[in-house]
Amino acid sequence: MSDDMLVHFSSNSSNQSDQSLPTKIAKLEARMVGKASSTAAQQPGWSSVPSTGKFGGAAEDLAEACSSSDSDDDNGEEFLIQANTQKRLKLQEDDNSNVFEHLEVMTDGRQTSSEPVEIKISNDVNRKKHGRGRGNSGSGRGRGSRSNDQTRTQIPPTTALTSNGQTDLYHKDGRLKDQLRNDNFSSLEEEVASLRAKVVALEEDLRKSKQETSEYQNLCRQLEKELKDLTDQEQQMKPKRTKIISDLLISVSKAERQEARLKVRQDSLRLGNVGVIRAGTVLSETWEDGQALKDLNAQLRQLIETKEAIERQRKLFKKKQSDKGDTTDAEAGLPEDVLIHDEIYKSRLASIKREEEVILRERDRYELEKGRLIREMKRIRDEDGSRFNNFQILHHRYALLNLLGKGGFSEVYKAFDLVEHRYVACKLHGLNPQWSEEKKQSYMRHAIREYNIHKSLVHHHIVRLWDIFEIDQNTFCTVLEYCSGKDLDAVLKATPILPEKEARVILVQIFQGLIYMNKRTQKIIHYDLKPGNVLFDELGIAKVTDFGLSKIVEDDVGSQGMELTSQGAGTYWYLPPECFELSKTPYISSKVDVWSAGILFYQMLFGRRPFGHDQTQERILREDTIIKARKVDFPTRPAVSNEAKDFIRRCLTYNQIERPDVLTIAQDPYLTYSKK
Numbered sequence: 001m002s003d004d005m006l007v008h009f010s011s012n013s014s015n016q017s018d019q020s021l022p023t024k025i026a027k028l029e030a031r032m033v034g035k036a037s038s039t040a041a042q043q044p045g046w047s048s049v050p051s052t053g054k055f056g057g058a059a060e061d062l063a064e065a066c067s068s069s070d071s072d073d074d075n076g077e078e079f080l081i082q083a084n085t086q087k088r089l090k091l092q093e094d095d096n097s098n099v100f101e102h103l104e105v106m107t108d109g110r111q112t113s114s115e116p117v118e119i120k121i122s123n124d125v126n127r128k129k130h131g132r133g134r135g136n137s138g139s140g141r142g143r144g145s146r147s148n149d150q151t152r153t154q155i156p157p158t159t160a161l162t163s164n165g166q167t168d169l170y171h172k173d174g175r176l177k178d179q180l181r182n183d184n185f186s187s188l189e190e191e192v193a194s195l196r197a198k199v200v201a202l203e204e205d206l207r208k209s210k211q212e213t214s215e216y217q218n219l220c221r222q223l224e225k226e227l228k229d230l231t232d233q234e235q236q237m238k239p240k241r242t243k244i245i246s247d248l249l250i251s252v253s254k255a256e257r258q259e260a261r262l263k264v265r266q267d268s269l270r271l272g273n274v275g276v277i278r279a280g281t282v283l284s285e286t287w288e289d290g291q292a293l294k295d296l297n298a299q300l301r302q303l304i305e306t307k308e309a310i311e312r313q314r315k316l317f318k319k320k321q322s323d324k325g326d327t328t329d330a331e332a333g334l335p336e337d338v339l340i341h342d343e344i345y346k347s348r349l350a351s352i353k354r355e356e357e358v359i360l361r362e363r364d365r366y367e368l369e370k371g372r373l374i375r376e377m378k379r380i381r382d383e384d385g386s387r388f389n390n391f392q393i394l395h396h397r398y399a400l401l402n403l404l405g406k407g408g409f410s411e412v413y414k415a416f417d418l419v420e421h422r423y424v425a426c427k428l429h430g431l432n433p434q435w436s437e438e439k440k441q442s443y444m445r446h447a448i449r450e451y452n453i454h455k456s457l458v459h460h461h462i463v464r465l466w467d468i469f470e471i472d473q474n475t476f477c478t479v480l481e482y483c484s485g486k487d488l489d490a491v492l493k494a495t496p497i498l499p500e501k502e503a504r505v506i507l508v509q510i511f512q513g514l515i516y517m518n519k520r521t522q523k524i525i526h527y528d529l530k531p532g533n534v535l536f537d538e539l540g541i542a543k544v545t546d547f548g549l550s551k552i553v554e555d556d557v558g559s560q561g562m563e564l565t566s567q568g569a570g571t572y573w574y575l576p577p578e579c580f581e582l583s584k585t586p587y588i589s590s591k592v593d594v595w596s597a598g599i600l601f602y603q604m605l606f607g608r609r610p611f612g613h614d615q616t617q618e619r620i621l622r623e624d625t626i627i628k629a630r631k632v633d634f635p636t637r638p639a640v641s642n643e644a645k646d647f648i649r650r651c652l653t654y655n656q657i658e659r660p661d662v663l664t665i666a667q668d669p670y671l672t673y674s675k676k
């Protein structure tokens with residue numbers, strides 16, 4: 001309702017003093033309220049709020065509802081109502097009370113609510129304006145916003161009472177806004193609903209995750225328990241398993257021992273045995289050939305006798321021919337017969353020679369077998385005499401099996417590492433209890449030095465040293481990589497000459513080990529390269545071992561090498577001339593190992609060592625054999641390539657200064673393989 005109209009109404013009512021006017025206004029207002037209710041009933045969302053309750057409710061509720069209205073037009077309406085009411089109150093003052101009572105009856109209780117509304121509205125205009133844009137802030141405002149909207153939509157019908165064009169527009173505009181608000185509201189509601197759905201879904205996910213977590217935790221606890229049980233079981237089983245493994249190993253080793261002894265007995269019958277002979281009170285051991293060797297020797301003797309008899313006859317026949325030189329043709333026989341006779345003797349002798357060669361070859365073979373038999377007999381005897389022969393477990397992990405061999409001060413046993421589950425070689429170093437404390441200390445120092453050098457060497461062509469430990473006051477053990485093949489010494493005893501191809505590949509492997517030893521920061525000179533110190537593993541890979549005499553090359557060593565302070569008892573056939581220098585302290589370098597490798601290669605190719613082959617160690621020293629070894633000679637057989645001979649010459653260069661060292665000879669074409 002516009003102000004003009006209000007003025008019109010109010011002026012009319014005052015000027016005309018129409019008694020029915022208050023009644024009219026009251027009726028109109030009553031209708032307005034009634035219309036508002038009916039209009040509100042048509043508005044979406046209105047139905048949820050009981051109009052009477054709302055208006056008849058607490059003043060705060062209504063005030064709150066009004067205060068959160070967003071529209072300036074709404075304020076105008078409120079002022080309109082206020083002005084109208086004020087006008088009505090003014091009229092009431094002039095009017096009689098009957099009319100007012102009538103109005104009260106007409107409004108049917110609404111009047112009681114309309115007055116507080118008016119008061120509240122006028123009081124809360126500022127608050128409403130302030131509240132604009134604050135959304136749901138303030139106590140309880142958020143929830144009340146819907147009722148605010150309802151209140152706002154209640155008001156336009158009041159304005160609709162005026163029914164001119166301006167008010168209609170306003171009305172439409174208000175409805176549009178309401179519509180928009182409703183749209184916003186429903187989209188917000190949708191959003192809230194979808195968010196709620198999401199929350200529900202997330203809560204469900206969370207619940208499932210919690211359930212899964214607790215299930216996993218249970219599983220984890222179960223698995224941990226199982227693991228613990230298994231570990232406990234494993235711990236309980238471990239000694240049992242170890243016992244089973246070592247029992248099996250012991251049975252196998254026992255069977256091997258039996259087999260070895262049986263074979264020795266059988267071979268002894270064929271090849272011979274050690275007998276004891278007594279000369280007065282002195283007992284000494286001597287070798288007695290076995291039946292096979294006896295038979296071969298008998299055959300040889302027989303052949304030699306036959307050969308000698310034929311040669312005798314032949315000589316006799318020739319003599320007869322020359323004695324009968326002047327006699328008649330009839331007595332002397334035909335010259336053709338003489339020739340035939342001679343041919344018969346000759347062919348008989350040739351055949352005997354062939355037979356003899358066969359028997360000699362056979363005997364050589366038997367001799368090799370005899371050598372093996374003698375070594376095996378010695379090994380068995382050493383094993384039987386060893387204090388470690390009853391399958392002890394050393395250091396709680398190394399199960400000793402059978403003796404591999406005995407060296408100067410050590411016994412080497414095949415053993416099984418019960419922790420790493422692999423075969424190893426346990427070298428048991430025994431200190432002679434008769435030795436002085438000083439000598440024992442010196443031996444220990446030497447062994448620890450060897451251990452420290454050897455353990456740092458990790459290479460495919462060097463036997464690994466795994467461990468060292470003390471057994472008792474006079475014994476300690478080093479644990480080495482087990483090489484199940486023979487050593488090169490045993491190989492050369494069985495087949496003294498190797499084809500050049502085979503010898504070369506062994507040489508190359510030895511040099512690979514040596515090159516490694518010379519490329520390290522701490523260079524090592526082996527100083528004891530010999531066939532017994534080259535072992536073969538189960539695949540036939542050659543590996544250098546025994547670092548008992550090896551030397552660490554000092555950092556500040558000059559080009560001529562380092563001083564040889566402790567000579568050591570290297571094997572003289574394999575040591576170079578500078579090591580025999582007695583007049584002054586010799587200087588040594590990796591060139592020592594180059595010389596030894598050259599000797600080894602020569603021996604593999606020709607079946608003998610180039611210098612002092614048939615001499616004893618003592619004779620080599622006495623006769624200065626190596627000091628005189630200025631030039632190397634090669635036999636005509638077997639045929640060996642010139643490249644191989646040249647390589648040997650380079651290794652066996654007498655003058656140490658001119659001889660190549662390990663890293664120089666490593667470049668030699670003879671040591672490099674390339675596909676042609």
Ligand SMILES: Nc1ncnc2c1ncn2[C@@H]1O[C@H](COP(=O)(O)OP(=O)(O)OP(=O)(O)O)[C@@H](O)[C@H]1O
Nearest residue numbers: 404405406407408409410412425480481482483487
């Ligand atoms: N790692 C190993 N694997 C297999 N067999 C080995 C191993 N080390 C040594 N042997 C064998 O054990 C035996 C004795 O070895 P050891 O080195 O004690 O003897 P040696 O070299 O003859 O003596 P010394 O060391 O006094 O010169 C040899 O037959 C050797 O082949």
